[in-house]
Amino acid sequence: MTTTGLKLSxxxxxxxxxxxxxxxxxxxxxxxxxxxxxxxxxxxxxxTTPLGDPLVVTVRGTQLALRRREASWIRVx
Amino acid sequence: MTATPPETTEQTGHAVRAGRLxxxxxxxxxxxxTTLMNALTGGHxxxxxxxxxxxxxxxxxxxxxxxxPLEIVDLPGVHSTVxxxxxxxxxxxVIESRDASVQADVFVVVVDATQLERHLKFAGFVARQxxxxxxxxxxxxxxxxxDQSLDAPRLAGALGIPAVAVDARTGQGVQELMxxxxxxxxxxxxxxxxxxxxxxxxxxYRRVREILDSSGAISHGELRVERDSVTARLDRVALxxxxxxxxxxxxxxxxFASIFWLAAPLxxxxxxxxxxxxxxxxxxxxxxxxxxxxxxxxIGGVGAVVVFFPQIIILFFLMTLLEDSGYLARGATLxxxxxxxxxxHGRSFVPMLSGFACAIPAxxxxxxxxxxxxxxxxxxxxxxxxxxxxxxxxxxxxxxxLPGQALLTGLSLASxxxxxxxxxxxxxxxxxxxxxxxxxPSLLAMELPIYRVPRWKIILRMTWARSSTYLRKAGGxxxxxxxxxxxxxxxxxxSRQPQLRTAESPPLIVExxxxxxxxxxxGQVIEPVLAPMxxxxxxxxxxxxxxAAREVFVSAMAIVFHIxxxxxxAQASGLLDQMxxxxxxxxxxxxxxxxxMIGLIVFFFFSLQxxxxxxxxxxxxxxxxxxxxxxxxxxxxxxxxxxATVQGLRALGVG
Numbered sequence: 001m002t003t004t005g006l007k008l009s010x011x012x013x014x015x016x017x018x019x020x021x022x023x024x025x026x027x028x029x030x031x032x033x034x035x036x037x038x039x040x041x042x043x044x045x046x047x048t049t050p051l052g053d054p055l056v057v058t059v060r061g062t063q064l065a066l067r068r069r070e071a072s073w074i075r076v077x
Numbered sequence: 078m079t080a081t082p083p084e085t086t087e088q089t090g091h092a093v094r095a096g097r098l099x100x101x102x103x104x105x106x107x108x109x110x111t112t113l114m115n116a117l118t119g120g121h122x123x124x125x126x127x128x129x130x131x132x133x134x135x136x137x138x139x140x141x142x143x144x145x146p147l148e149i150v151d152l153p154g155v156h157s158t159v160x161x162x163x164x165x166x167x168x169x170x171v172i173e174s175r176d177a178s179v180q181a182d183v184f185v186v187v188v189d190a191t192q193l194e195r196h197l198k199f200a201g202f203v204a205r206q207x208x209x210x211x212x213x214x215x216x217x218x219x220x221x222x223x224d225q226s227l228d229a230p231r232l233a234g235a236l237g238i239p240a241v242a243v244d245a246r247t248g249q250g251v252q253e254l255m256x257x258x259x260x261x262x263x264x265x266x267x268x269x270x271x272x273x274x275x276x277x278x279x280x281x282y283r284r285v286r287e288i289l290d291s292s293g294a295i296s297h298g299e300l301r302v303e304r305d306s307v308t309a310r311l312d313r314v315a316l317x318x319x320x321x322x323x324x325x326x327x328x329x330x331x332x333f334a335s336i337f338w339l340a341a342p343l344x345x346x347x348x349x350x351x352x353x354x355x356x357x358x359x360x361x362x363x364x365x366x367x368x369x370x371x372x373x374x375x376i377g378g379v380g381a382v383v384v385f386f387p388q389i390i391i392l393f394f395l396m397t398l399l400e401d402s403g404y405l406a407r408g409a410t411l412x413x414x415x416x417x418x419x420x421x422h423g424r425s426f427v428p429m430l431s432g433f434a435c436a437i438p439a440x441x442x443x444x445x446x447x448x449x450x451x452x453x454x455x456x457x458x459x460x461x462x463x464x465x466x467x468x469x470x471x472x473x474x475x476x477x478x479l480p481g482q483a484l485l486t487g488l489s490l491a492s493x494x495x496x497x498x499x500x501x502x503x504x505x506x507x508x509x510x511x512x513x514x515x516x517x518p519s520l521l522a523m524e525l526p527i528y529r530v531p532r533w534k535i536i537l538r539m540t541w542a543r544s545s546t547y548l549r550k551a552g553g554x555x556x557x558x559x560x561x562x563x564x565x566x567x568x569x570x571x572s573r574q575p576q577l578r579t580a581e582s583p584p585l586i587v588e589x590x591x592x593x594x595x596x597x598x599x600g601q602v603i604e605p606v607l608a609p610m611x612x613x614x615x616x617x618x619x620x621x622x623x624x625a626a627r628e629v630f631v632s633a634m635a636i637v638f639h640i641x642x643x644x645x646x647a648q649a650s651g652l653l654d655q656m657x658x659x660x661x662x663x664x665x666x667x668x669x670x671x672x673x674m675i676g677l678i679v680f681f682f683f684s685l686q687x688x689x690x691x692x693x694x695x696x697x698x699x700x701x702x703x704x705x706x707x708x709x710x711x712x713x714x715x716x717x718x719x720x721a722t723v724q725g726l727r728a729l730g731v732g
Contacts, residue, residue: 014302016300016302027159027160028160028520030159030160030278031157031159031160031520031522032520032522033159033278033279034157034158034159034278035156035157035195035522036194036195036282038278038279038282039279041282042300044302046302046303046312047312047313047316049316049321049410049411049414050316050317050318050319050321050322050411051411051414051415052414053413053414054410054413054414054423054521056312056316056410056525058302058303058304060192060194060195061191061192061193061194061195061304062192062195062524063304063524063525064522064523064524064525065406065409065410065413065423065521065522065523065524065525066521066522067413067414067417067521070520070521070522
């Protein structure tokens with residue numbers, strides 16, 4: 001799947017985006033999809049942490065700590 | 078397993094065979110499974126060790142007040158069935174009936190009402206396995222705070238599966254849940270729309286939403302970035318740019334100080350208690366070898382296990398408290414960046430820190446790391462953390478090395494501690510990058526649960542359940558090894574036997590002169606190996622004995638250098654005098670020179686001189702290869718580094 005959207009790791013804090021697709025290592029992305037990061041789903045960065053990594057991300061009513069690397073596989077618009 | 082769902086008769090047959098129905102609690106982490114477990118069993122649950130993996134399950138019996146007792150098994154929480162962690166893998170095996178030791182007659186899937194889509198998707202996975210399923214819907218109070226409401230009967234109708242709203246803390250809904258469970262267990266396997274979500278996650282999520290939308294069971298809430306306001310406010314502080322780390326450091330200091338200082342008097346008490354018990358036995362039969370075996374071998378061996386128990390209880394209590402309140406996930410989030418750079422996981426911080434107290438609870442604490450690779454890497458570096466058993470050894474050697482220089486001694490000790498953290502990190506970085514294959518994927522994607530007021534009863538229960546696992550799992554090997562080491566130091570070959578020495582004044586202290594023992598023999602055998610380290614066979618005996626526990630080095634040295642046992646201080650000062658004058662036999666070359674003592678410190682720094690740790694690592698990794706390699710690696714590195722230090726110092730002209 002080729003997507004051109006913004007990487008979630010570059011998204012503004014506290015703003016809603018919609019997931020375009022995932023682009024990254026197969027196994028990790030499958031798990032992210034299974035956790036709820038499916039295309040078309042609203043997603044937002046809740047806050048950053050003191051070292052700037054990981055990010056706190058909300059999707060489907062839960063909050064997850066995602067490393068920037070992991071967030072960069074999630075393309076949003 | 079067959080693809081067709083089992084017949085109803087088979088279900089009943091299974092129940093009759095087992096005598097009692099087995100109810101398995103399944104769900105995603107933080108859904109409220111343990112609270113429900115606590116309510117159903119009245120707090121009477123225990124961990125059941127699971128053969129083959131490092132996971133333990135909670136097992137218990139339901140209380141009479143909920144009807145005929147059922148056997149209840151609380152399965153580990155499952156975030157995702159894709160690429161599962163060891164805990165998730167176990168839960169999936171039970172759910173998919175691929176498991177011989179736990180066979181569920183009926184499942185209760187605990188579903189968080191505030192995260193219905195994710196939790197119902199998981200419930201769908203359970204529902205399509207051909208067993209009866211009942212949903213327990215939790216977090217209704219939290220949903221209300223978000224101005225939403227859920228109609229459980231309507232949801233049940235839409236899903237085609239019984240669903241009951243429960244509040245396990247007040248017991249509300251639990252009776253109805255158990256009634257539903259009983260009738261479901263006698264009925265057909267789960268069917269209906271929830272059982273037909275399918276394998277593909279994107280499709281499954283779409284169907285769950287469709288069911289929810291068409292049923293009207295849940296009122297629509299607005300999309301919000303933050304969940305409840307309490308968690309939002311606390312997270313603003315816990316993950317604050319400036320405050321986050323200072324707060325974390327305070328939490329760490331409290332954790333570390335408690336493990337280190339709170340446990341110390343308790344450990345002393347255990348030590349004294351077992352010492353007194355042993356003394357009592359030898360006092361009754363002063364010259365009996367069997368009495369001494371019982372006193373020193375058996376009682377001493379059991380004492381060697383129990384002495385770690387206070388630390389383990391305190392560590393598990395604090396860990397469970399951190400976990401239950403929700404802070405553990407935040408702490409792990411804070412330090413994930415530096416730790417993941419080293420190839421570790423954010424959660425590695427608890428085991429690494431505990432390693433400074435004792436490697437044994439630290440290895441157990443590594444269980445909280447969900448990914449296999451990071452867990453193994455953490456266990457790999459734990460023995461490098463400067464544990465409290467090394468302290469008496471360093472204290473003795475530094476006192477001999479720097480007599481009367483308190484400041485320098487303190488600074489040296491501090492640098493040893495810092496160096497152990499640095500070298501541990503370095504080792505993890507190198508191992509993680511070059512030696513462990515990166516094939517195993519690792520993902521943080523760690524859920525940050527809402528903060529909760531600690532549930533003390535559950536925390537105490539869990540602490541006990543986890544701590545007693547240590548006694549059952551590690552106790553056996555540690556006792557056996559202590560007994561073997563006792564035999565080695567008390568028996569000799571053929572006519573060469575250790576001599577008994579009896580102190581004249583009470584309390585009757587009977588000690589063995591180790592000169593003729595197998596341990597001494599071994600010490601002499603390995604003397605050529607020890608020569609490059611600049612020490613003689615007597616130190617070798619100390620090193621061999623130290624495999625029981627590092628601090629044994631001091632008392633073994635006292636015995637081998639013929640120091641009459643008094644209290645520890647007298648022992649140490651007598652030993653220091655002896656060390657100053659000790660020479661290689663037949664020469665006037667001193668054994669304890671600057672270079673050889675620094676060499677010994679270096680050896681203790683690296684060497685995995687703790688058979689108990691090896692036993693626990695073996696139990697936790699289920700890999701002889703891992704435990705054996707670790708033992709050989711660190712002891713080998715310790716030896717090589719000590720030799721290099723001694724020879725290097727000598728080349729530089731340091732005696």
